[in-house]
Amino acid sequence: MDLELLMKYGPRMLHGLWVTLQLVGISLLIGGVLSLPIAMARLSKNKFFNGVSYAYVYFFRGSPLIAQLFLVYYGAGQLRYELQDINMWWFFRDAWNCTILVFALNTAAYQAEILRGGIMGVPKGQLEAAMAMGLKPLVTFFKVTLPQAMISSLRPYGNEVILMIKGSAIASVVTIFDLMGETKLAFSRTFDFEIYFIAALMYLAVVELIRFFWERMDTRLTRHLRPANEQ
């Protein structure tokens, strides 16, 4: 390992890693909030809501993230005057905002499907019991259905977090200096191939750490779902 190289570009790459984590964290949070109404619409019997949410999910899961990013990032430039008219240009002018927007919309589609699966997995008897106890539908949803749906979806949620971290490397294509962006910059200055291996190790470390802690969290949060002798 070339120490001089590490001393020179290591700090910048660590900062890039921090940018990656911010990007993923913010997108996942916004996407998580958005996923709730989308999942509800997907489960709704109303044809309009169902159709729109189905099309939304199909679009974001069916096309590549990088094409979606290009669509918004370059598309915003084309609509510059229209966006200026409605005072939204300041938002779309910034590559960071465009990237967060696209990542959040993308992960919202995936999270909505995870949540939908979770909600459908909650036994019907639970709802009937809640109804028999006189709980309102809204209370039933937030106190009975949602908590159970989220617990049974923990594993797919963890996978989504990891997929987002890996996918976020695409942000470097639209001038974001995340870990991948810093790595490409460092490589273009040094032509030292080791840079790529250092970056790979950094990504790997973060992904494995998340996997490890997520597993522990899953084991802990689902301990009441296992028979007593297995704990």
Add this chain to the structure above:
Amino acid sequence: MGEYLQYLSYGDAGWGDELLYGMSITVRLFVATLPLGLVLGFLIALAKRSDKKWLSIPANIYTTIFRGVPELLTLFIVFYGGQIFIQMVVEFFVDDVIVDVSAFLAGMIALGFVFSAYASETFLSALNAVPQGQAEAARAMGMSWFRTMQKVVFPQVIRHALPGLSNLTLILQKETALVSILALDEVLRQTQIAVGNTKEPIFFYAIACGLFILLAFLTSIAFKKIEVWSSRGQERA
């Protein structure tokens, strides 16, 4: 409206032929990568199940690496790393030769590795779903290891693995778009060129997204068909 139709026309004025060509490269890359990933994935799944440590440990490390490193970075490492490595080998024998690794090949290898890492997990759980006794019975009847695999284990593994493989295939298909960064003339790259000439990003990128969705739709239909075929021996509920 007419203006947009003009953009898509086939020939010098429009980009229809360029996009179609890009589409053919995307499909070619996808079709070339899939068998590589499947075969590699199955072999790695077998290695993981092996009781020989020198097989199972490297197989697990392989999976960990390719499931943890971004596809884009893997692509760069294969592309630039491959170039540097082959250059070194060539320079050892002859001077003054500059090696160019094709973006297609780099994409095929990188995406194939990533696909095989995920596929090996799918195959592993599918292999575990086939009762051990079946293979033992086949061996007891004098079938060779290969025959047992071919006639008893594999047909069942396919059935168990199909839903997972179908997902992975759709992911692989979208990932081929990444190779546009290495200037391979697939759909997204052709779209970028069209945008550069016409200054119509919204229209063309929407078309590109639509083409990928169309491809995903066709692939999912194909998988439905294979699923029906693979469970033809199953009782219908």
